[in-house]
Amino acid sequence: MKFKLINWIKTANWEGALIQDTNGKQFLTSGIYKWTLEPHREYEIVDAIDENKFFKYWNTHYPYCTLETKNTLRCTYSNGDSIITSINGTLQDAENYFLGQVFNIGSVNDNIQQCVKVELVK
Numbered sequence: 001m002k003f004k005l006i007n008w009i010k011t012a013n014w015e016g017a018l019i020q021d022t023n024g025k026q027f028l029t030s031g032i033y034k035w036t037l038e039p040h041r042e043y044e045i046v047d048a049i050d051e052n053k054f055f056k057y058w059n060t061h062y063p064y065c066t067l068e069t070k071n072t073l074r075c076t077y078s079n080g081d082s083i084i085t086s087i088n089g090t091l092q093d094a095e096n097y098f099l100g101q102v103f104n105i106g107s108v109n110d111n112i113q114q115c116v117k118v119e120l121v122k
Contacts, residue, residue, distance in 0.1 A: 003027075004068045006120070007045045007090045015049040019067065031057025045092055072121040073098075077105060077113035084121060094118050 003019040009028060010016075016030040018037070026037040031054045035041060058067055073094050076082040083105060087094045098115040105111050 001065045002068065003065060004071065005090055006071075007092050008047070008049045008051075009043040010046050010049065011041075011043045015046070016054060017049075017067075018043070018045070029058070031055070032061050047092055047096065074117075074119050074121050075115050076117035076119075077103070078116050079111075079113050081105060081111075081113065091118070091120055 002022050004021075006018040006020055006026065008015070009018050011028075014030045016028060018026060019029055019034070020026045027034040028037060028041055028043060029035070055067075058065075069090075070086055070088050071091060071094065072084065072086045073091070074082050074084055075098050087097070095118050098118050100114065102112055102114050105113050
C-alpha cells in the first residue's frame with residue numbers, strides 16, 4: 001500500500017506524521033502504529049521531528065508500505081496566478097519556503113509576485 005507524507009506532528013505522548021493513502025483517507029502514525037484521523041485525536045503540526053527514528057520505525061513495522069515524501073502543490077500568487085510544483089517534503093515545509101516570499105513567475109517577461117497560498121494537489 002502507498003501513503004503520502006502530509007505533515008510532521010506531535011501529540012502529548014509521541015511524535016510522528018499525518019499521512020494519506022491513495023484513496024485520500026488520512027491517518028496519524030508514530031511509525032509503529034497508525035490511527036484513523038478522528039476529531040478526538042489531538043495533535044499539532046510541527047516543523048520537524050526525529051526523522052531518522054520515525055523512518056526506522058516505519059521501515060521496520062511497514063516494510064511493504066511505501067511512504068512518499070514528495071508532494072505536489074499549488075502556489076497561488078498575489079495577482080491570482082497559480083503554479084503547480086512539487087517539493088520533497090511536507091506541506092509545512094512548502095509553506096515555510098513559499099508563503100510570503102516573492103518569486104519571478106514570468107515566462108517571457110519578469111512578473112514578480114508574492115506567494116499568498118500553498119495547498120496540496122491530490
